[in-house]
Amino acid sequence: xxxxxxxxxxxxxxxxxxxxxxxxxxxxxxxxxxxxxxxxxxxxxxxxxxxxxxxxxxxxxxxxxxxxxxxxxxxxxxxxxxxxxxxxxxxxxxxxxxxxxxxxxxxxxxxxxxxxxxxxxxxxxxxxxxxxxxxxxxxxxxxxxxxxxxxxxxxxxxxxxxxxxxxxxxxxxxxxxxxxxxxxxxxxxxxxxxxxxxxxxxxxxxxxxxxxxxxxxxxxxxxxxxxxxxxxxxxxxxxxxxxxxxx
Ligand SMILES: Cc1cc2nc3c(=O)[nH]c(=O)nc-3n(C[C@H](O)[C@H](O)[C@H](O)COP(=O)(O)OP(=O)(O)OC[C@H]3O[C@@H](n4cnc5c(N)ncnc54)[C@H](O)[C@@H]3O)c2cc1C
Numbered sequence: 001x002x003x004x005x006x007x008x009x010x011x012x013x014x015x016x017x018x019x020x021x022x023x024x025x026x027x028x029x030x031x032x033x034x035x036x037x038x039x040x041x042x043x044x045x046x047x048x049x050x051x052x053x054x055x056x057x058x059x060x061x062x063x064x065x066x067x068x069x070x071x072x073x074x075x076x077x078x079x080x081x082x083x084x085x086x087x088x089x090x091x092x093x094x095x096x097x098x099x100x101x102x103x104x105x106x107x108x109x110x111x112x113x114x115x116x117x118x119x120x121x122x123x124x125x126x127x128x129x130x131x132x133x134x135x136x137x138x139x140x141x142x143x144x145x146x147x148x149x150x151x152x153x154x155x156x157x158x159x160x161x162x163x164x165x166x167x168x169x170x171x172x173x174x175x176x177x178x179x180x181x182x183x184x185x186x187x188x189x190x191x192x193x194x195x196x197x198x199x200x201x202x203x204x205x206x207x208x209x210x211x212x213x214x215x216x217x218x219x220x221x222x223x224x225x226x227x228x229x230x231x232x233x234x235x236x237x238x239x240x241x242x243x244x245x246x247x
Contacts, residue, residue: 016042018039020038020105020106021039021102022036022037023101024101028167029163031085033095036080037107047118047139047143048137049068050066050069050109051069051081051111053065053081063091068139069135071139071142072142073139114241115217123151123152124151124213125214126156126230127214128157128217129157129217130159131164133245134157138167141153152209154181154182155183157183171183184200201229201230201233227240
């Protein structure tokens with residue numbers, strides 16, 4: 001969860017809260033929905049960034065959380081968020097059970113200066129995501145497909161089971177159709193499933209070669225574990241960027 005202090009950009013300009021309208025809602029998995037929001041930012045977004053969402057109750061109580069942007073940067077005035085409805089989750093619960101097309105919410109962004117990938121950053125790219133941590137990596141892959149399809153990329157994506165894999169059909173199709181995109185799905189709760197370990201990381205590194213950039217995203221535990229494995233496998237820490245969703 002982001003802090004309540006104002007988000008300041010490098011030019012020391014506070015990011016304003018903006019009103020965003022939900023224009024479409026679609027189920028992604030049993031627990032995750034995609035929300036398309038119409039919003040006008042005053043700066044271009046970069047793949048990997050997130051927004052802060054703020055909800056205000058009638059009595060003035062406010063709750064604020066961060067959500068990664070799943071869509072690729074575009075100039076059409078919309079973004080996609082993929083939000084997992086957590087039991088009793090204050091903000092994700094609102095999205096899961098209350099939010100409807102036509103509702104307006106407050107958000108600010110796009111936020112994030114380090115966990116971003118631009119086409120000119122090149123590759124090879126090693127993307128490692130756990131659970132909903134795949135969301136900003138999806139934005140990078142969608143952006144790469146349009147703007148830099150020659151950049152080699154491998155996504156090592158760990159989810160509990162096949163039913164929890166976000167954008168599963170899209171990822172499988174990209175792996176089939178896009179030269180230079182490789183997918184390793186690791187299903188921890190299916191037969192023979194395991195946590196990401198040294199052998200999986202070694203296989204990923206063998207398949208992608210020496211990555212120029214590695215982006216890791218997921219829960220605190222997942223990201224810490226994956227980063228340790230990559231460093232143990234000889235990757236320079238400076239090539240590794242991380243985003244932690246908490247938990
Ligand atoms: C940069 C960033 C990007 C993120 N991007 C995404 C994204 O793309 N998609 C996504 O789904 N999430 C994302 N998150 C996580 C998101 O910000 C929220 O943390 C998440 O949605 C949970 O918020 P919540 O208000 O629903 O749950 P909270 O109310 O904060 O509760 C979190 C969990 O704790 C449990 N809990 C709450 N209160 C109690 C209590 N009193 N006792 C015991 N348990 C309790 C709840 O049941 C719930 O499971 C991101 C986080 C960060 C920092």
